[in-house]
Each structure stands twice: as structure tokens, then as C-alpha cells.
Amino acid sequence: MKTIEEINQKIKDGNAVVVTAAEMTRIVRETGAKEAAKEVDVVTTGTFGAMCSSGAFLNFGHSDPPIKMAHTYINGVEAYSGLAAVDAYLGATQPHRDPKIGIKYGGAHLLEDLVRGKEVELVAEAYGTDCYPLQNIHTHFKLEDLNQAIMINPRNSYQNYAAATNSSEETLYTYLGTLLPKMGNVTYSSAGELSPLLNDPYFKTMGLGTRIFLCGAQGYILGEGTQHNTEVERENGVPVGSAGTLMLKGDLKKMDPEYLRGATMPEYGPTLYVGAGVPIPILNEEIAQHTGISDQDIGCRIMDYGVPRRSRPAILETNYHQLRSGSVEIDGTKIQTSPMSSYRKALQVAEELKNWIEKGEFFLTRPVELIPSHGQTVKPLQIKRPSILVKDLKTKAIITATAQDNLSDVARLMVDNNINHLPVIDKEGKLMGIVTSWDIAQAVAKEVQELTHIMTKKVIVAMEDEPVEVIARRIDKYEISGVPIVDRDNLVKGMITAEDLSRLVCSRDDKRGESL
Amino acid sequence: MKAWLNFSPEIVNKAVISNLMKNFDVSFNIMNANITPKGGKMLIEISGEEAQEGINYLENQGVHLTPVKRVVKKDNDKCVDCGACLSLCPVEAITIDEEWKVELDDQKCIGCGFCTSSCPTKAIKLAD
CATH class of the missing domain: 3.10.580.10 (CBS-domain)
Structure with a gap:
């Protein structure tokens, strides 16, 4: 048994043993969880995937004369400003207001431009009040000019997720990428054995206040993310489908475009590629055992997105080792797979976080409250006037x-x-x-x-x-x-x-x- | 060699390709073609004993030939190695290497454009 304080002392002394989740898989396999728990102090995880539920709160500062912004557009992308006078939330998936540009440049692209230090255009409209008389504003700013730019992502780092294929006769464009007709391909999106929540499947170490790597800066877990689900089917201790999620916070001003990218899922919409890594303190043998999970042990169901309903039929149950090999076999046919999330970048995140800890630049925190590990389900939205078939x-x-x-x-x-x-x-x-x-x-x-x-x-x-x-x-x-x-x-x-x-x-x- | 053949509207009705096959000892592979009455282009690979003579014949018939060194190009600064393109490539010209980096094999590429239109970061473009 170790404590977080003891691990932090080792980090300070420069002798903490830090390994990535991929390295830990090998260590646990070779030496067993008991030995691994003694040897290793911290396991760093990493993921780099399209995370639509991301965005940032921006504070522009007050102009003279002042304005209470009601509709705010930055580079043509609307940021929600139903908040105090000069606060706005810029969501990653918001398309450009000009339909001709639309999903080609959205909130996610703008977030990347801001992080790259580019100058952007600000247009805001207001109804005007006695204390905020200005009704229109048109100016330019850079990220450094803002008072705050705080990334708050309501749902990141899904614990696991379904893979997708398409049995229909037509090409489908989805949040899991382009799906060719007649099961022409399979797409999936998880960092597998590197993924934060698959390495702590019962949320024994993570919670409000856990310091993390977020897009190249130090950030924090705020708690469970939206649609957090604990009542799920598990195999080898880990969920086989979407389950736990995280809500994350970070300082946009300190982020690195290497770990944050605007993207567009074709015919679907803008999305933000987010690089996130959570350090897991190896406090005991059980935690070590969990971080030893391998791609082979993590199940994943391939669902048929050719059925445009909430419940889609499962076509095949497989695992990330198979998916990552480049193909799966369905009914005797070899079908190519696409990862959608970058394993190379996920490794880079885990390595960078490891590097920070080894250099004594990053210390672990004890969460104020752990992520809920039971009793949370995802309720569907009932349409009161049901669909007519x-x-x-x-x-x-x-x-x-x-x-x-x-x-x-x-x-x-x-x-x-x-x-x-x-x-x-x-x-x-x-x-x-x-x-x-x-x-x-x-x-x-x-x-x-x-x-x-x-x-x-x-x-x-x-x-x-x-x-x-x-x-x-x-x-x-x-x-x-x-x-x-x-x-x-x-x-x-x-x-x-x-x-x-x-x-x-x-x-x-x-x-x-x-x-x- | 790999080349784009450009057909002007005046010659789209001529049987240049079948004459090429009949009269020259060439092996000829059409990888991509888009030709309408308004003209168009075809991506081909040509080899064999009389490849050069065949090419000369095409040029004489008014088919403008542009040799292709690269069919597509990838901007490595934009590419995040997500691999979205991997399963869309009909000829398995896109692979992921041991360091999980996405690689394009230009020799295999047929310029179909599936990867270019589906790249989330617009990192792959058809080379002209």
C-alpha cells in the first residue's frame, strides 16, 4: 500500500517509477500485479480522439462604451452568450453561420486557431441597456487578449465505445466517420489499453480535482461527464460498450495545438480532437491489476449503423487487438478497420505526461470526490408524441x-x-x-x-x-x-x-x- | 509509368485506347477514369516493350499525357494519424506503420479520392 503523498515525495526526489499504460500491460503480464504494485508508482494513460462535447468559456473584457452581448460570432462561428455581458461559451460542433462554409469551419477549428495564436474576428449584437448602451461591436482579438479562456468539456474520454459498420445499400456519414455500404468497412474509436477509464474501470483513483494532461497543459477532472453510465455489461472487468465519461477543465491559453485539433467528420459536422491523459497512482495491487489490461482483454461490439435508430443491432463482438490489426472477419469476409482516434497521439500524450512527472513538473492530486461507480444510468429522451411508423x-x-x-x-x-x-x-x-x-x-x-x-x-x-x-x-x-x-x-x-x-x-x- | 491522360472534347469519340492495345505491345491498366462528352481524364499505368511508342501514339492522337510521380499527397503537419482513411482505401494503399503513423503508398494509389474527401483534418489532397 502506498499513498499519494508518498508518491509525490518520490516525484519531488526524482525517483518515482512512472510507466505508460502500454508498458504497464507488459510489466503486469511478466511480473504479476503484486510485484508491479511494488515496482511502479504511476501509470500514465492517454487518448487522442474526436470529442464533440468540448468547448471553452471566453471572457472578452468590457469595451467603451460597454456592450451586453446577446449574439456573438467569432470568425463567423456563434458562441453562446446567454450569460453575463461579455462571457460566451464556444462549442466545438457549432458550424459557421454562413451555410456555404457551414461544417467546414466550426467551433473546433476556431478553438485550434485561437490556440495557434491567430487573430480572429469578433462580431456581437446586443439590445442595449442603460448600463450597456452599445448595440453592435466589430473588432479583432487573439487568445492572449482575453481575460479567461477556460476549456470545459462536458463529456470526454468515453470508457469504451461501440465500433460501427453499415449493412445498408448507401454510404453513411456519421460521427464515427464514413461507413461504406454493404459492410464495406468498420470504424472504431478508443485508445484501448492506453485509455484513461479502461485503466481504472471502477473509478478507484479518479474524481473531482484529479490533475491531468489536457491538450498539452495541466488540467483537472471536474467529475463524471454527461451520460456517465455505471450499470453496464463487463468482460474482464471492463465495459464492452460506452460506459463512464469524464468532465474536464483546462486553460486554453496554455494548450498546445499538437494536442488539440479542429476537424470535420464528413457530412456530419465539426468536432474537436482532444488529447487527454490521466495519471493513475498505483496505490495497491488491485489498481495495478486494472492498469495491466491489454487490448486483447477489452471487448468491443460492432454495431450496424445502417439502422437509423437508437438501438442498433450488434453484428460482431470483437476486441481492440483484433480491430487494431487492420481488419476483422464478418461472415467469412475480411473487412478493413479504421481507428478514428489516433493511437500514435495517444501514446505521445502518455509519454509526455510520464515525462512531466519524471522531471518533477507534475504532481498527483487526491480527488475531493471520486467518480460515481454505481447507480448511474443513461435515460433515453422520450418523445411525448411518439413517432408515427x-x-x-x-x-x-x-x-x-x-x-x-x-x-x-x-x-x-x-x-x-x-x-x-x-x-x-x-x-x-x-x-x-x-x-x-x-x-x-x-x-x-x-x-x-x-x-x-x-x-x-x-x-x-x-x-x-x-x-x-x-x-x-x-x-x-x-x-x-x-x-x-x-x-x-x-x-x-x-x-x-x-x-x-x-x-x-x-x-x-x-x-x-x-x-x- | 503512371500518368494522367487528358482527353479534349474533340477526341472523346475516338477509339484511341483500343487502337493502342491492338497495335502496340503494352500492358495497360486503367486506375481511374472520368470522361464525358466535354472531355475528361484517365489515370493509367503503362508498361511493356513498346510503352514509349504507345505513349507517342497517344500524344499524336491528341491525348495530352502528364506523367504522375505522386497521385495523392499528405500534409504531415495536418495529419493526426487517426486512421479514418485506412478502411476506405479500395486498394489497401494506406497502412499504419509500427509507430502507428499513417503511410500512403503512392505506387498502389489509384486516385479515387475516398480518403481525401473523408479526412477529418483535410490532410490528404489529390496531387495535380
């Missing part, structure tokens, strides 16, 4: 054509029923294609006779158990006016059109009016 919609009776039908019959069918879309089915009632009134017009113009020649064969469809919001987005994304509804066996169940959706929105609004 496709099958709940009152759609018109199913009208379909078969491949053998001649064109004039098909045209008459559409006119008689006042419809513009007609699914084409085979003998079993399965979907083969779709024709629209525009296709018919084209066929007449080009003197084509065969229905199969003019129908669209690659049909965008709606499944019966999908929420209508998902269908609305799909119709918008593909710039189409309707989709056939099919079941799991590809049997046509009906048709849903943009008109049906707009009618639905109107009827919902009517109902809301009545209840008031």
Missing part, C-alpha cells in the same frame, strides 16, 4: 403493375386512380421496380413499349416499421417524390408519397390547435 399511416389501397402490363393500361391505371407512382411487382408480389408518370411520358416520346425498359429498377423503399421522419429525410435526400412500402420479404405493402407526408404534418398541426 410507416405502417400506422393511412395510405391509399395498393395499386401495382406487373412487368407484362402494356403501357397504355398502366397509364390509364395512373389516371383513373389519380396517382403518379406505380410499383411494378413480380408474380409473388415482390417489388421489381417503380414507374412514374414522367417515365410514361418519356416512353411515349421515345416510343418504348416495354414497362421493364422504363421502370427504375434500383428502388428506394420504406420499411413498414420505420418512423415517417426517417422516410421524409430519405425522400428529401434522394430528391424523389415517393417510395413504395415493402416488408422484410420485399412484398409491396403500399406507397408513401411526399404528399402523404405533407398531409400528415398538416393534420398533426391541426390536432395541436384543437387541444389548446
Whole structure:
């Protein structure tokens, strides 16, 4: 048994034994946890990943005449200023106010520019008061000009996270990167055996006041992060999915752009790559044992992001050793993997923190309150007015054509029923294609006779158990006016059109009016 | 050698590539092509006994040829070695080395652009 005070004395004397979490894995494997606990004083962890829930409080100082900023834009990125007169919170994922720039330059890029010492533009608007008469301000500043720039990240360093793949027919752009169709790739994001919370899986050493490495400066843990979850499934003592999180604080003015980078997840949004490292004091054998965890022992589930719902199906259970090898095998097919978080940078963080401690520049702290280790769950947000599913919609009776039908019959069918879309089915009632009134017009113009020649064969469809919001987005994304509804066996169940959706929105609004 | 072939609108209808294959002893690999009636370009790799004669033929037919030393270039200051690009490369030209650094193999690269459009820090660009 050691105490934090004893370890700090060793750091002061220059004889503390500090190793990275990757080195500790080897030491525990070779000598066992008991010996390792005697030998090692501190294990340094590290992670460098995209952490959307990040940002900074900025205080600009008062102008003359003074202003109470209501809307604040820095380099075109809005910082929330519903605080005192010249305070604002700049969030990493806030896109640029100009839609043409949008997600290409957001809060995260601005945070990096500030840390790099670049001059940025400040535009603020206000309603004006007796004590703050100024209504507009346009000026420039640098990070050094601010009174404070305090990074507060509500949720960083996820203990573990799911890996992602995509079984659908289309490329998906997600916070876990680009997911190719038909399970074309797998992405994951964890530093694995180097990751802070995987090395202290029951939060025995970390809590409010733990001094840490944050983006190249000394920072602190403020406590558990948002969505902190302790009631999770574990294997080898560590969670197999997302679990614990940390809320972190640091001084933006002291940070190093080497460990903080603005980025954009394609078609998703801006995000901040944050380098964070937590030192773990090896107070006893149990803590040593925990820090000995290896990538092989850390499980990870590959989830299907092709299903756009909160609960996604798991495709495969694997571990970080396998994921880091560059590929996994799903149903006999080798699929390439992408880490998304930088293992090289994570190692660099752990090495740098080790270096600070060895040089006596960084001392450990005893947390005032440990991170909660039980009783915390993540509640979902209930939509009080639940999603309407496709099958709940009152759609018109199913009208379909078969491949053998001649064109004039098909045209008459559409006119008689006042419809513009007609699914084409085979003998079993399965979907083969779709024709629209525009296709018919084209066929007449080009003197084509065969229905199969003019129908669209690659049909965008709606499944019966999908929420209508998902269908609305799909119709918008593909710039189409309707989709056939099919079941799991590809049997046509009906048709849903943009008109049906707009009618639905109107009827919902009517109902809301009545209840008031 | 690897090269971009630039087709002007006047020659997009000519069967230059098939004539090249018929008349010269070359082995010819099309790695990337985007040609419309308004012209376009094709990334190729050409080798064989008569590669130079073949190239001369292409030039004579009005196909402008730009040899490629590099298909893509990576800005190592911008790259954080996150590896987002690794699984997107259809020809496994992107690997991660023993020090967990992302490396591009320009010999294998076919210039498809998946990595350039998906790089979170915009560190990879197609070389001209």
C-alpha cells in the first residue's frame, strides 16, 4: 500500500517509477500485479480522439462604451452568450453561420486557431441597456487578449465505445466517420489499453480535482461527464460498450495545438480532437491489476449503423487487438478497420505526461470526490408524441403493375386512380421496380413499349416499421417524390408519397390547435 | 509509368485506347477514369516493350499525357494519424506503420479520392 503523498515525495526526489499504460500491460503480464504494485508508482494513460462535447468559456473584457452581448460570432462561428455581458461559451460542433462554409469551419477549428495564436474576428449584437448602451461591436482579438479562456468539456474520454459498420445499400456519414455500404468497412474509436477509464474501470483513483494532461497543459477532472453510465455489461472487468465519461477543465491559453485539433467528420459536422491523459497512482495491487489490461482483454461490439435508430443491432463482438490489426472477419469476409482516434497521439500524450512527472513538473492530486461507480444510468429522451411508423399511416389501397402490363393500361391505371407512382411487382408480389408518370411520358416520346425498359429498377423503399421522419429525410435526400412500402420479404405493402407526408404534418398541426 | 491522360472534347469519340492495345505491345491498366462528352481524364499505368511508342501514339492522337510521380499527397503537419482513411482505401494503399503513423503508398494509389474527401483534418489532397 502506498499513498499519494508518498508518491509525490518520490516525484519531488526524482525517483518515482512512472510507466505508460502500454508498458504497464507488459510489466503486469511478466511480473504479476503484486510485484508491479511494488515496482511502479504511476501509470500514465492517454487518448487522442474526436470529442464533440468540448468547448471553452471566453471572457472578452468590457469595451467603451460597454456592450451586453446577446449574439456573438467569432470568425463567423456563434458562441453562446446567454450569460453575463461579455462571457460566451464556444462549442466545438457549432458550424459557421454562413451555410456555404457551414461544417467546414466550426467551433473546433476556431478553438485550434485561437490556440495557434491567430487573430480572429469578433462580431456581437446586443439590445442595449442603460448600463450597456452599445448595440453592435466589430473588432479583432487573439487568445492572449482575453481575460479567461477556460476549456470545459462536458463529456470526454468515453470508457469504451461501440465500433460501427453499415449493412445498408448507401454510404453513411456519421460521427464515427464514413461507413461504406454493404459492410464495406468498420470504424472504431478508443485508445484501448492506453485509455484513461479502461485503466481504472471502477473509478478507484479518479474524481473531482484529479490533475491531468489536457491538450498539452495541466488540467483537472471536474467529475463524471454527461451520460456517465455505471450499470453496464463487463468482460474482464471492463465495459464492452460506452460506459463512464469524464468532465474536464483546462486553460486554453496554455494548450498546445499538437494536442488539440479542429476537424470535420464528413457530412456530419465539426468536432474537436482532444488529447487527454490521466495519471493513475498505483496505490495497491488491485489498481495495478486494472492498469495491466491489454487490448486483447477489452471487448468491443460492432454495431450496424445502417439502422437509423437508437438501438442498433450488434453484428460482431470483437476486441481492440483484433480491430487494431487492420481488419476483422464478418461472415467469412475480411473487412478493413479504421481507428478514428489516433493511437500514435495517444501514446505521445502518455509519454509526455510520464515525462512531466519524471522531471518533477507534475504532481498527483487526491480527488475531493471520486467518480460515481454505481447507480448511474443513461435515460433515453422520450418523445411525448411518439413517432408515427410507416405502417400506422393511412395510405391509399395498393395499386401495382406487373412487368407484362402494356403501357397504355398502366397509364390509364395512373389516371383513373389519380396517382403518379406505380410499383411494378413480380408474380409473388415482390417489388421489381417503380414507374412514374414522367417515365410514361418519356416512353411515349421515345416510343418504348416495354414497362421493364422504363421502370427504375434500383428502388428506394420504406420499411413498414420505420418512423415517417426517417422516410421524409430519405425522400428529401434522394430528391424523389415517393417510395413504395415493402416488408422484410420485399412484398409491396403500399406507397408513401411526399404528399402523404405533407398531409400528415398538416393534420398533426391541426390536432395541436384543437387541444389548446 | 503512371500518368494522367487528358482527353479534349474533340477526341472523346475516338477509339484511341483500343487502337493502342491492338497495335502496340503494352500492358495497360486503367486506375481511374472520368470522361464525358466535354472531355475528361484517365489515370493509367503503362508498361511493356513498346510503352514509349504507345505513349507517342497517344500524344499524336491528341491525348495530352502528364506523367504522375505522386497521385495523392499528405500534409504531415495536418495529419493526426487517426486512421479514418485506412478502411476506405479500395486498394489497401494506406497502412499504419509500427509507430502507428499513417503511410500512403503512392505506387498502389489509384486516385479515387475516398480518403481525401473523408479526412477529418483535410490532410490528404489529390496531387495535380
